Amino acid sequence: IVPILLILVVSLSQAGEIVCRQRGDPENPQLFKDGNIILGGIFSFHSSWKDRQETYTHKPLPLECTSLNFREFQFAQVMRFAIEEINNRTDLLPGISLGYELYDTCGSVARSVKVALALANGNEAVTAPSEAPCTRPAQVQAVMGETSSSICMGIATVIGPFHIPLISHFATCACLSDKTKYPSFLRTVPSDYYQSRALAQIVKHFGWTWVGAIRSNNDYGNNGMAIFIETAQQLGICLEYSVSFFRTDPPNRIQKIIDIIKLSTSKVIVAFMPFPDMDVLIHQLSLNNLTGYQWVGTEGWIIDSQIAEMDKHHILNGAIGLAIPKAHVSGIREFIINVKPLSSMGNNMFTEFWEALFNCNFNQSNSSAENHKECTGHEDVSGLQHSFTDMSLMPIFNNLYKGVYAVAHALHSILGCNETCNYKMTLDPFTILQHIKKINFKTKEGDEVYFNENGDPPAKYEIINWQPTENGVVDFVTVGLYDASLPADKQLSLQNKSLVWAQNSKQVPVSVCSEKCPPGTRKVLQKGKPVCCYDCIRCAEGEISNITDSTTCVRCQPEFWSNDRRDTCVKKEAEFLSFEEIMGELLTAASLFGTCMTAVVAFIFYRYRKTPIVRANNSELSFLLLFSLTLCFLCSLTFIGRPSEWSCMLRHTAFGITFVLCISCVLGKTMVVLMAFRASLPGSNVMKWFGPTQQRLSVLAFTLIQVVICILWLTISPPFPFRNLKELKDKIILECALGSTVGFWAVLGYIGLLASFCFILAFLARKLPDNFNEAKFITFSMLIFCAVWITFIPAYVSSPGKFSVAVEIFAILASSFGLLICIFIPKCYIILLKPEKNTKKNMMGKGAQKTI
Ligand SMILES: *[C@@H]1O[C@H](CO)[C@@H](O)[C@H](O)[C@H]1NC(C)=O
Ligand SMILES: *[C@@H]1O[C@H](CO)[C@@H](O)[C@H](O)[C@H]1NC(C)=O
Ligand SMILES: *[C@@H]1O[C@H](CO)[C@@H](O)[C@H](O)[C@H]1NC(C)=O
Ligand SMILES: *[C@@H]1O[C@H](CO)[C@@H](O)[C@H](O)[C@H]1NC(C)=O
Ligand SMILES: *[C@@H]1O[C@H](CO)[C@@H](O)[C@H](O)[C@H]1NC(C)=O
Ligand SMILES: *[C@@H]1O[C@H](CO)[C@@H](O)[C@H](O)[C@H]1NC(C)=O
Ligand SMILES: *[C@@H]1O[C@H](CO)[C@@H](O)[C@H](O)[C@H]1NC(C)=O
Numbered sequence: 001i002v003p004i005l006l007i008l009v010v011s012l013s014q015a016g017e018i019v020c021r022q023r024g025d026p027e028n029p030q031l032f033k034d035g036n037i038i039l040g041g042i043f044s045f046h047s048s049w050k051d052r053q054e055t056y057t058h059k060p061l062p063l064e065c066t067s068l069n070f071r072e073f074q075f076a077q078v079m080r081f082a083i084e085e086i087n088n089r090t091d092l093l094p095g096i097s098l099g100y101e102l103y104d105t106c107g108s109v110a111r112s113v114k115v116a117l118a119l120a121n122g123n124e125a126v127t128a129p130s131e132a133p134c135t136r137p138a139q140v141q142a143v144m145g146e147t148s149s150s151i152c153m154g155i156a157t158v159i160g161p162f163h164i165p166l167i168s169h170f171a172t173c174a175c176l177s178d179k180t181k182y183p184s185f186l187r188t189v190p191s192d193y194y195q196s197r198a199l200a201q202i203v204k205h206f207g208w209t210w211v212g213a214i215r216s217n218n219d220y221g222n223n224g225m226a227i228f229i230e231t232a233q234q235l236g237i238c239l240e241y242s243v244s245f246f247r248t249d250p251p252n253r254i255q256k257i258i259d260i261i262k263l264s265t266s267k268v269i270v271a272f273m274p275f276p277d278m279d280v281l282i283h284q285l286s287l288n289n290l291t292g293y294q295w296v297g298t299e300g301w302i303i304d305s306q307i308a309e310m311d312k313h314h315i316l317n318g319a320i321g322l323a324i325p326k327a328h329v330s331g332i333r334e335f336i337i338n339v340k341p342l343s344s345m346g347n348n349m350f351t352e353f354w355e356a357l358f359n360c361n362f363n364q365s366n367s368s369a370e371n372h373k374e375c376t377g378h379e380d381v382s383g384l385q386h387s388f389t390d391m392s393l394m395p396i397f398n399n400l401y402k403g404v405y406a407v408a409h410a411l412h413s414i415l416g417c418n419e420t421c422n423y424k425m426t427l428d429p430f431t432i433l434q435h436i437k438k439i440n441f442k443t444k445e446g447d448e449v450y451f452n453e454n455g456d457p458p459a460k461y462e463i464i465n466w467q468p469t470e471n472g473v474v475d476f477v478t479v480g481l482y483d484a485s486l487p488a489d490k491q492l493s494l495q496n497k498s499l500v501w502a503q504n505s506k507q508v509p510v511s512v513c514s515e516k517c518p519p520g521t522r523k524v525l526q527k528g529k530p531v532c533c534y535d536c537i538r539c540a541e542g543e544i545s546n547i548t549d550s551t552t553c554v555r556c557q558p559e560f561w562s563n564d565r566r567d568t569c570v571k572k573e574a575e576f577l578s579f580e581e582i583m584g585e586l587l588t589a590a591s592l593f594g595t596c597m598t599a600v601v602a603f604i605f606y607r608y609r610k611t612p613i614v615r616a617n618n619s620e621l622s623f624l625l626l627f628s629l630t631l632c633f634l635c636s637l638t639f640i641g642r643p644s645e646w647s648c649m650l651r652h653t654a655f656g657i658t659f660v661l662c663i664s665c666v667l668g669k670t671m672v673v674l675m676a677f678r679a680s681l682p683g684s685n686v687m688k689w690f691g692p693t694q695q696r697l698s699v700l701a702f703t704l705i706q707v708v709i710c711i712l713w714l715t716i717s718p719p720f721p722f723r724n725l726k727e728l729k730d731k732i733i734l735e736c737a738l739g740s741t742v743g744f745w746a747v748l749g750y751i752g753l754l755a756s757f758c759f760i761l762a763f764l765a766r767k768l769p770d771n772f773n774e775a776k777f778i779t780f781s782m783l784i785f786c787a788v789w790i791t792f793i794p795a796y797v798s799s800p801g802k803f804s805v806a807v808e809i810f811a812i813l814a815s816s817f818g819l820l821i822c823i824f825i826p827k828c829y830i831i832l833l834k835p836e837k838n839t840k841k842n843m844m845g846k847g848a849q850k851t852i
Contacts, residue, residue, distance in 0.1 A: 039235075149219045166184055192499075199298065245280075279306070283310060296321055297322075304393075305474075325460055354377070357379075359373070410432055514534050522553050576735070706747065722735055795807045
């Protein structure tokens with residue numbers, strides 16, 4: 001440790017012999033005034049410079065600056081005004097005079113760094129050895145400027161480590177809020193962090209989701225546009241293109257941008273650029289006559305009357321954008337145009353300025369341009385129509401004015417000024433910076449001035465609309481406000497004023513990639529395109545979307561179905577076989593017709609009950625059969641109509657029982673025929689075994705079995721009404737669920753069993769010789785019966801909804817008619833039309849004889 005300390009001490013003791021020498025050529029301020037305390041000012045009196053091809057074989061010559069910028073002269077004048085006003089005041093810094101040194105940067109970052117160092121160091125070439133240490137207090141206590149963000153970044157980087165405050169009136173880049181990089185940077189203009197967001201909100205507000213973007217290729221444009229794009233994406237805005245250029249770019253680059261605009265489909269262009277770049281752009285746009293676009297602008301050009309003047313083709317008419325709120329500082333206009341005092345300030349700056357302002361020459365003799373008139377030096381500035389006398393940048397003047405006052409107020413409090421100030425105090429930029437950051441005062445116009453922790457003022461903007469007036473001059477109309485300090489939904493407030501849009505239209509222009517998707521459709525993104533470009537696809541059946549621009553279609557509830565327009569779910573129609581519809585009516589009619597027919601047959605049989613044909617045919621079973629047929633016809637009615645708990649239970653059981661009753665009667669009859677034949681054989685008394693009692697009992701027994709099956713079915717798992725949502729997409733089928741399939745098939749199976757049994761017996765008996773052999777008819781009727789029910793099964797299984805019910809009814813009716821017609825009609829025919837055959841003799845007839 002000791003040797004290191006020793007070395008330190010040695011090196012410190014040598015410090016006195018170090019000679020501090022300025023590197024490079026000394027820089028002289030363009031304008032200066034002496035005072036107790038000096039403020040620096042950095043402005044780009046020239047906005048461009050001649051591009052020299054450096055050979056790197058010799059020291060580069062100083063920049064040759066071009067394009068005088070009268071606005072920056074205005075800014076310089078405003079700074080001089082504020083300083084003079086403070087010096088005139090007795091309540092602020094009494095007895096202390098402020099001075100200034102104003103330098104020109106020519107818009108070059110390199111040059112601005114150089115002049116910033118000149119401001120900090122002073123211009124003495126050499127500090128003599130042993131006289132004073134190299135570390136000296138800074139020459140200026142604070143620096144005002146610059147206009148451009150890029151240049152401010154350069155300056156702030158250089159003077160930041162020395163804590164010399166830099167207060168900008170117009171450098172809005174959000175990047176400058178980074179206090180780790182730019183610790184001594186403050187500004188009186190809001191950060192673009194807010195402006196970019198506000199612009200995106202405005203674009204969103206007017207429904208423009210498909211926009212183009214042009215920015216200037218510097219920190220202002222690039223950073224501002226980056227935040228805009230980020231916010232725009234969050235708000236669902238898409239950029240068709242985003243291009244950049246800088247004012248010094250070759251013309252073909254701007255031409256390329258214009259070609260891109262011409263090819264684009266978006267109608268809104270967001271231009272994030274300061275006025276020198278906009279100036280170049282509008283010139284090119286005018287040459288190309290590029291009208292019909294809605295421009296959205298930043299505070300950099302939106303209230304610039306010079307841009308409006310340049311816009312001969314009214315390309316920018318209807319432009320909308322953000323501006324620093326309008327302000328007024330009394331006395332400033334008179335001070336600015338009073339430029340005569342500048343002439344006494346030394347260098348040739350004033351000459352150049354005056355010559356450019358009045359387009360004249362002082363030394364006509366050796367001037368290259370002949371047509372210039374000679375300057376008298378007494379020209380009248382106040383009567384001049386020129387950007388120098390135009391006060392449209394008053395809000396920016398106000399920012400600069402507030403900046404100078406902020407420094408003055410900070411100095412006032414540091415120096416403990418009361419009646420007088422503490423002159424002895426050595427000023428230290430760090431203390432000044434701390435005081436400026438904490439400042440809070442009101443200007444004479446009532447503006448409150450303070451800085452937040454990032455050195456930014458509160459963000460407030462006016463929304464400006466370019467409205468043409470009768471005489472062709474554009475009026476910058478304030479149509480709304482944006483205040484970032486308010487809650488998100490209240491920040492943007494548009495006043496109830498009529499806006500003018502591109503090409504003097506009253507209609508808000510439309511700039512979208514795809515039209516909104518109406519309800520009933522959904523968005524489908526186009527492949528490889530931004531999210532704002534999409535197709536509208538109609539929702540599928542059973543799905544709806546009831547909002548515009550829906551991304552999905554929602555499936556309807558099971559009991560609902562989409563309407564034709566796919567924008568609401570409608571209740572599905574209930575479907576069942578009703579008495580109202582034609583099919584139901586026909587089946588009802590058929591059923592009633594069958595019932596009547598049975599009744600007529602029964603009546604005929606009753607009427608002729610004494611005749612042999614009725615007696616021979618076992619009249620008791622015949623009447624029972626007719627009765628059961630009536631029930632069969634009627635039970636088909638239970639299948640028609642809205643299914644209820646009762647009708648469901650009734651349907652299959654009534655059908656099962658009546659049919660079994662019916663078939664068992666027929667079976668009884670068949671047996672009787674068979675028995676009767678056996679009985680006619682000699683020595684047989686079979687008839688004794690199958691007399692009327694046995695017949696009744698067997699019918700009862702067969703029927704009872706079915707009744708038991710039905711009771712079991714109904715008790716264990718009865719049929720119930722069921723809403724079938726699956727079978728048909730757009731309808732609910734009201735049907736009777738079987739409850740137990742086993743029950744259903746047991747009922748049917750039992751009928752089938754009896755029917756087959758009956759068929760076999762009848763088939764065996766069909767050839768028995770009897771003059772009036774019923775067996776033939778029974779066989780035939782059973783054939784029909786079985787055919788009907790065998791075809792029923794596949795038809796029943798495959799018919800959807802109410803048709804399966806209709807098929808079942810049809811089967812019931814068909815088989816009932818089959819039985820009725822085959823068994824009874826031939827007899828009725830004989831009874832009514834061939835009474836001569838209806839004799840006992842004929843009954844016993846040949847057949848009997850033959851058999852015997
Ligand atoms: C400052 O005071 C002088 C002398 O009274 C006056 O001429 C000048 O206009 C004042 N300046 C300002 C900016 O008020
Ligand atoms: C520019 O457009 C306007 C109207 O759109 C037209 O009147 C004018 O002639 C055009 N000028 C040129 C140079 O194309
Ligand atoms: C004009 O030129 C003369 C010499 O030719 C010189 O003395 C004078 O200062 C010049 N005036 C200006 C305004 O530059
Ligand atoms: C005009 O002439 C003077 C002396 O003759 C010279 O110093 C000056 O540079 C000349 N000015 C121009 C613009 O040529
Ligand atoms: C300022 O003046 C007032 C009275 O005029 C006095 O009371 C006060 O102490 C003074 N303050 C300073 C810092 O001199
Ligand atoms: C806005 O202005 C229109 C007519 O210019 C008027 O009808 C309407 O009531 C106004 N709305 C509000 C909120 O002031
Ligand atoms: C859209 O449908 C949903 C669900 O179906 C419903 O809650 C909502 O109220 C509907 N909105 C409109 C505007 O009809």
